[in-house]
Amino acid sequence: MSEQDLAEKIKSGDRRALARGITLVESRREDHRLSAEKLLDLVMPRTGKSIRLGISGPPGVGKSTFIESFGQYLIDAGHKVAVLAIDPSSKISGGSILGDKTRMTELSRRKEAFIRPSPAGETLGGVARRTREALLLCEAAGFDVVIVETVGVGQSETAVAEMTDMFLLLLSPGGGDDLQGVKRGVMELADLLIVNKADGDLAAAAERTASDYAHALRLMHALHEDWQPSVVKCSALKGEGMAAVWDKVQAFRKATNKTGEFESRRRDQAKNGLWQEVSDGLLERLKSDPDLADRLAKLETKVAQRKASPAAAARSLLSSFFKGLGD
Ligand code: GDP
Helix, strand or coil: CCHHHHHHHHHCCCHHHHHHHHHHHHCCCHHHHHHHHHHHHHHHHHCCCCEEEEEECCCCCCHHHHHHHHHHHHHHCCCCEEEEEECCCHHHHCCCCCCCCCCCHHHHHCCCEEEECCCCCCCHHHHHHHHHHHHHHHHHCCCCEEEEEECCCCCHHHHHHCCCCEEEEEECCCCCHHHHCCCHHHHHHCCEEEECCCCHHHHHHHHHHHHHHHHHHHCCCCCECCECCEEEECECCCCECHHHHHHHHHHHHHHHHHCCHHHHHHHHHHHHHHHHHHHHHHHHHHHCCHHHHHHHHHHHHHHHCCCCCHHHHHHHHHHHHHHHHHC
């Protein structure tokens, strides 16, 4: 199928075509990469219309249960929901957080939903690049809520926060940050904290946890001039509190739209994406240049043995690289 045909199908909302497009952007083959870029260019005018939500939280907090409930709530309210995952651990485990078919079974049955696991065997940088592109394809296919999920243990939260509009952090009742394995840096990325499992025996603990976190938030400096992060409680299992979360998302959008921050953040993210591609592309070219391979190895040794400074070695390497390009 030509890129043109695939783009048309994606724009018509065809989920199989969307899946195919995402497979194309995930491919490392050079010819696939060129097709993927053509495809992305063709759909670009149709992108940008969704609200992009990052969702994170420690393992077991209830992320998949939450997305299952929240996604269905949104679909019942007339939305189309795409779920993408960033899971650098899939490289090690060989699986991925969304790979397990038992996750989000109800949501995956809805035709207004699209769920895609993280590409396996990639580095965090690679996953982030491809997820950014998958997100654009989902928007072109008409999904107006795109959720990017990540497991809250590594650096992947920053990558997710950098490609989404709003970052939601899920927490369990009881236990301080340390107990929950949530690093302070991750807390600081959050635009909304959600204390999940506020049901049954855990209801009272959820109440306490919510007020502890509300207090902690007051001591942190604000990320946005026009938005103060807050805490809500929910029970993903019972499907309670979904409206409260969605209200917060809409309030966030309204507040950041009013000041222009919503759009300016997206422009910055797109520009950062460009520079990321430029620097990755340069590095790949440089490292795979056969004429430089020998020189690169020698310079590495010299630097390791403190016979040359990293800066001078890099300068000499770059100057031969660019001279080589000019030939
Ligand atoms: P994830 O690892 O963050 O994706 O967590 P899961 O969604 O797989 O949930 C982990 C466990 O917590 C499962 O046994 C869920 O049934 C349970 N769980 C998730 N949400 C809730 C909730 O709202 N209330 C209660 N009581 N349990 C929940």
